[in-house]
Amino acid sequence: MTETERVLNQVRDLLREFETSLESVSVREKVVALVPAFDAVRDLGKTLISEGLRLSARDRLLAYFLLYPRCVLHEKELAIVAGISEWARRVRELRVQHGWRIVTGVTVAQMIEAGDLDDLDIGDADLGVNDYLLADTNQDRDAAYRWNVANEIRRGAAGGQDKILKYLRANVGKPVSGEELSYVAQSSEWARRVRELRTEQGWPISTKMSGNPSLPVGVYVLERDRQAPSHDRRIADSVRRQVLQRDGYACRNCGWTHERWNTSDPRFLELHHVVHHAHGGSNEATNLVTYCNVCHDDLHKREDSG
Numbered sequence: 001m002t003e004t005e006r007v008l009n010q011v012r013d014l015l016r017e018f019e020t021s022l023e024s025v026s027v028r029e030k031v032v033a034l035v036p037a038f039d040a041v042r043d044l045g046k047t048l049i050s051e052g053l054r055l056s057a058r059d060r061l062l063a064y065f066l067l068y069p070r071c072v073l074h075e076k077e078l079a080i081v082a083g084i085s086e087w088a089r090r091v092r093e094l095r096v097q098h099g100w101r102i103v104t105g106v107t108v109a110q111m112i113e114a115g116d117l118d119d120l121d122i123g124d125a126d127l128g129v130n131d132y133l134l135a136d137t138n139q140d141r142d143a144a145y146r147w148n149v150a151n152e153i154r155r156g157a158a159g160g161q162d163k164i165l166k167y168l169r170a171n172v173g174k175p176v177s178g179e180e181l182s183y184v185a186q187s188s189e190w191a192r193r194v195r196e197l198r199t200e201q202g203w204p205i206s207t208k209m210s211g212n213p214s215l216p217v218g219v220y221v222l223e224r225d226r227q228a229p230s231h232d233r234r235i236a237d238s239v240r241r242q243v244l245q246r247d248g249y250a251c252r253n254c255g256w257t258h259e260r261w262n263t264s265d266p267r268f269l270e271l272h273h274v275v276h277h278a279h280g281g282s283n284e285a286t287n288l289v290t291y292c293n294v295c296h297d298d299l300h301k302r303e304d305s306g
């Protein structure tokens with residue numbers, strides 16, 4: 001007899017017992033009598049995945065997703081396979097901590113709204129708000145690694161801003177999401193802290209609005225593990241944006257733009273003061289010029305030696 005058959009027999013027995021309780025007068029007695037059968041049905045669902053194996057709810061959910069990639073799965077199916085009431089949390093763990101690209105109907109609705117659905121390649125799948133879909137059978141290993149780093153930093157004793165900086169420095173050149181930074185900082189002020197890191201402490205943190213228009217909304221990249229020289233700091237975000245836009249997001253010396261970015265030459269754009277800050281130069285747009293970091297470094301070296 002298979003495990004499924006064994007549990008099914010159990011369910012039948014328990015339902016028969018429940019039937020006898022229908023003669024009792026109190027509603028409560030009937031409800032209590034149904035509990036064992038209710039639990040047994042749950043066990044029945046658990047036996048449907050990898051019979052005989054002692055898998056966790058999360059493992060069962062993943063196995064089910066992998067059996068039906070790019071198929072729309074309803075939340076009730078997942079509840080049956082998981083056999084626990086907290087199953088949605090396990091799906092979230094698979095998604096966030098383990099890097100499985102599980103798309104929820106809610107996310108899809110938000111992405112459609114943002115006009116951002118094409119990248120997802122989910123075909124004609126029509127996801128309702130209670131549906132789920134595994135978009136890719138390859139795990140994003142880097143997501144899992146980043147998640148571990150994030151947890152380690154989050155548990156540390158440092159303040160929110162230090163934790164954000166630590167996390168960014170652990171991911172130089174890699175895009176990290178605002179959700180990750182918010183999680184690491186454990187503070188609703190995380191976005192403000194990131195901005196301070198850029199504008200007051202001179203860390204080259206790019207966003208769509210500041211530095212790299214090709215980045216998606218809500219994504220941050222620490223371009224280089226080095227703070228800008230103090231004379232380049234404290235430029236207001238609005239001024240930075242204005243200058244970058246004016247200069248067409250290109251180095252005014254060599255013409256470098258983000259389209260030419262590659263791993264062997266990971267440049268980024270910086271602002272240079274025409275009249276140096278130390279010599280009374282202002283942080284106004286008229287005193288600022290866009291340079292790539294290579295040309296910017298060269299310029300300062302020449303000025304230092306000249």
Ligand SMILES: [Zn+2]
Nearest residue numbers: 251254292295
């Ligand atoms: Zn340049």
Ligand SMILES: [Zn+2]
Nearest residue numbers: 232271272273
């Ligand atoms: Zn400069």
